[in-house]
Amino acid sequence: MENNKLIESFFEDMRKADQSLDVAAFPETKTRKTNWFIPVGVAASFMLAGFLFFEKEPEVKAPAEVIIITLEQGPNHKQQFKIEESTYLETWESSTSSLLTEF
Amino acid sequence: MNRKSLEHLLHSHHREAFIWSRQCCGFDSDLAKDVLQLTYLKILEGKAKLNDASKAKTWLFSIIRYTAIDELRRAGKIIALDENQELIDLPEEVDYTDYDAIIKMLPSMQQQVILMVFYHQMTIEQSAEVLQIQLGTARTHYARGKKKLKELILKSQTEANHGK
Numbered sequence: 001m002e003n004n005k006l007i008e009s010f011f012e013d014m015r016k017a018d019q020s021l022d023v024a025a026f027p028e029t030k031t032r033k034t035n036w037f038i039p040v041g042v043a044a045s046f047m048l049a050g051f052l053f054f055e056k057e058p059e060v061k062a063p064a065e066v067i068i069i070t071l072e073q074g075p076n077h078k079q080q081f082k083i084e085e086s087t088y089l090e091t092w093e094s095s096t097s098s099l100l101t102e103f
Numbered sequence: 104m105n106r107k108s109l110e111h112l113l114h115s116h117h118r119e120a121f122i123w124s125r126q127c128c129g130f131d132s133d134l135a136k137d138v139l140q141l142t143y144l145k146i147l148e149g150k151a152k153l154n155d156a157s158k159a160k161t162w163l164f165s166i167i168r169y170t171a172i173d174e175l176r177r178a179g180k181i182i183a184l185d186e187n188q189e190l191i192d193l194p195e196e197v198d199y200t201d202y203d204a205i206i207k208m209l210p211s212m213q214q215q216v217i218l219m220v221f222y223h224q225m226t227i228e229q230s231a232e233v234l235q236i237q238l239g240t241a242r243t244h245y246a247r248g249k250k251k252l253k254e255l256i257l258k259s260q261t262e263a264n265h266g267k
Contacts, residue, residue, distance in 0.1 A: 006256055007221055007252055010202070010205075010256050011221040011222050013200075014202035014206075022132065023121045024136040
């Protein structure tokens, strides 16, 4: 169409003139690099702290057995050894302990 | 669409996007740069999403146009005009080589439809999508804009011939 040719020619000239336009440079977009070592470091610190905090204290195991050997006077005034086995010493008192204080 | 694809898309349309931004900003290159920067930010930050890759250009043009309207409004440069405002009188002097000035003599909507169709090689349907108006309305702006522009071109050519 004649009508369009006139307008098309106008825009052709306009485009040529716009060739000299100072087009802004494409802005550099900074990719947000994830500093993944930061969260990993924080996580590792928490894990270490948790490990130390919740670490079980070594249990002090009671000796499997305690052998108590006492020398007692038996019938006929004969000395004899008495051997007892126990798992704890709380209630046991040496029968000769009085010798330490009463002399 | 991931960030890298979007960057590639914007890069490939950059020159045309800048020119469209300038046209939406009343041919103000500095404001056009700011508008384009804001447009890219909106896109790369995911505030504007492209659903159909085949409509990338109309999508980009639409965002640029709305960003330009916001910026012009903020700068107090936008004048509320009736969309159907017509150019009643032709100016006394029209310089054919002052293309921007000739385009600016058209009402805003006619300017944009005409620029999209003749300058950016888009269809009237695509320009209607960018302007978010009905196809029939876009066709009306196209026909009226073309008529006015032809008058302005002829007037400028006549003046140029008389001036020789």
